[in-house]
Amino acid sequence: NNLPASRQTLTDIAEHFEEKNFTKSDYFLIEGQENNDYLFLADGFMRAFTFDTDGNEVTTYFYPKNRVVFEASSFFTRTISTENIQAVTDCKGYSITFEKLNILFHSIPEFREFGRLMLVKEFSAYKHRTLELINKSAEERYANLVNSNKEIFQYAQLKHIASYLGMTDTSLSRIRKEFSKK
Amino acid sequence: NNLPASRQTLTDIAEHFEEKNFTKSDYFLIEGQENNDYLFLADGFMRAFTFDTDGNEVTTYFYPKNRVVFEASSFFTRTISTENIQAVTDCKGYSITFEKLNILFHSIPEFREFGRLMLVKEFSAYKHRTLELINKSAEERYANLVNSNKEIFQYAQLKHIASYLGMTDTSLSRIRKEFSKK
DNA sequence: TTCATTTCTTGCCATTTGGCAAGTGCTTTT
DNA sequence: AAAAGCACTTGCCAAATGGCAAGAAATGAA
Numbered sequence: 001n002n003l004p005a006s007r008q009t010l011t012d013i014a015e016h017f018e019e020k021n022f023t024k025s026d027y028f029l030i031e032g033q034e035n036n037d038y039l040f041l042a043d044g045f046m047r048a049f050t051f052d053t054d055g056n057e058v059t060t061y062f063y064p065k066n067r068v069v070f071e072a073s074s075f076f077t078r079t080i081s082t083e084n085i086q087a088v089t090d091c092k093g094y095s096i097t098f099e100k101l102n103i104l105f106h107s108i109p110e111f112r113e114f115g116r117l118m119l120v121k122e123f124s125a126y127k128h129r130t131l132e133l134i135n136k137s138a139e140e141r142y143a144n145l146v147n148s149n150k151e152i153f154q155y156a157q158l159k160h161i162a163s164y165l166g167m168t169d170t171s172l173s174r175i176r177k178e179f180s181k182k
Numbered sequence: 183n184n185l186p187a188s189r190q191t192l193t194d195i196a197e198h199f200e201e202k203n204f205t206k207s208d209y210f211l212i213e214g215q216e217n218n219d220y221l222f223l224a225d226g227f228m229r230a231f232t233f234d235t236d237g238n239e240v241t242t243y244f245y246p247k248n249r250v251v252f253e254a255s256s257f258f259t260r261t262i263s264t265e266n267i268q269a270v271t272d273c274k275g276y277s278i279t280f281e282k283l284n285i286l287f288h289s290i291p292e293f294r295e296f297g298r299l300m301l302v303k304e305f306s307a308y309k310h311r312t313l314e315l316i317n318k319s320a321e322e323r324y325a326n327l328v329n330s331n332k333e334i335f336q337y338a339q340l341k342h343i344a345s346y347l348g349m350t351d352t353s354l355s356r357i358r359k360e361f362s363k364k
Numbered sequence: 365t366t367c368a369t370t371t372c373t374t375g376c377c378a379t380t381t382g383g384c385a386a387g388t389g390c391t392t393t394t
Numbered sequence: 395a396a397a398a399g400c401a402c403t404t405g406c407c408a409a410a411t412g413g414c415a416a417g418a419a420a421t422g423a424a
Contacts, residue, residue, distance in 0.1 A: 052317045073306040076298060123305045124255040133315045134348040135234040166316040168412055173373050350382060355403050
């Protein structure tokens with residue numbers, strides 16, 4: 001608990017969230033729709049994906065538990081989403097609507113800061129991933145993900161991990177074979 | 183002028199900015215330092231770059247005029263930057279410090295919204311670029327950049343554009359040759 | 365359990381992209 | 395103007411990754 005807020009403030013915030021449950025393969029967000037909910041994922045695992053111009057599915061993000069799940073662009077600019085977010089396992093979370101969240105943002109500066117930090121942190125992680133795509137080999141990207149994010153391999157399908165890593169499932173399979181030898 | 187703010191508010195905001203000038207190849211931000219200024223680039227062209235773990239320079243962003251220049255992660259979380267931001271041409275801009283900007287954010291909700299939108303928009307652009315790296319060929323990425331961002335080719339060096347596009351300068355050169363034939 | 369479906373692996377070969385080094389041309393310095 | 399430096403191009407070949415299709419393994423349904 002290193003939030004810069006009092007227990008009372010946290011309670012005030014928590015009151016506005018409502019419990020939401022998802023069963024495996026339910027959608028939290030479907031492309032073409034507006035992302036109206038901001039979800040704290042208490043338990044389970046989700047992934048975001050989109051389709052490229054050739055119709056191929058690309059996984060863009062994985063959400064482990066205790067993280068916030070939403071598509072920043074659609075949520076904050078009130079536009080339709082180009083991404084889908086789907087439950088990979090059964091999930092439990094607590095969600096709040098855009099309107100309510102905005103009221104909280106306006107009235108509780110610490111929470112506003114918290115929201116901004118979430119966004120910046122996610123952005124930063126994205127930058128890091130982009131950099132890896134540019135100058136790390138497929139094998140290095142795999143190694144880094146294994147070392148930094150083991151839980152992904154626990155829940156996600158390999159083909160989804162492959163597109164997240166920017167390689168084909170065939171290549172991922174071969175790379176894993178190499179690694180298992182060592 | 184589609185800002186959701188009155189002329190008076192805009193004047194209030196503008197008062198807190200101070201003019202800054204950069205001559206070609208000056209640095210706005212150097213890695214290892216904290217990004218303390220938020221800069222509105224009125225004229226000129228800048229680029230952001232970083233070094234990968236093998237010591238290769240990678241251009242991560244281009245800033246045309248009339249855009250905001252800063253490294254979100256370092257600026258908002260008050261940590262040292264891993265990126266450099268350098269003037270590609272002579273530049274003129276208006277900057278404000280983190281402290282002052284925060285005061286404005288706290289006191290002017292519309293400006294706060296504006297700041298959030300800038301961040302979200304940049305994030306969104308980054309996502310798009312990452313997606314291209316994953317499933318577009320080097321040639322398609324080049325074509326898209328030429329069509330959407332001609333001004334980059336007007337100011338930036340080809341080797342910087344190459345690393346931004348996630349390819350070597352050799353490949354970019356070959357791709358450009360192909361294109362010139364058509 | 366058995367059958368059907370989906371996921372993952374593997375072999376073979378094609379394509380894309382990179383590495384290096386030499387060469388060309390432009391720009392800056394002296 | 396000559397020399398030096400930098401940016402860019404190009405030829406040759408190597409390495410990385412992909413495409414496809416068949417098979418193996420795992421999962422889910424009946």
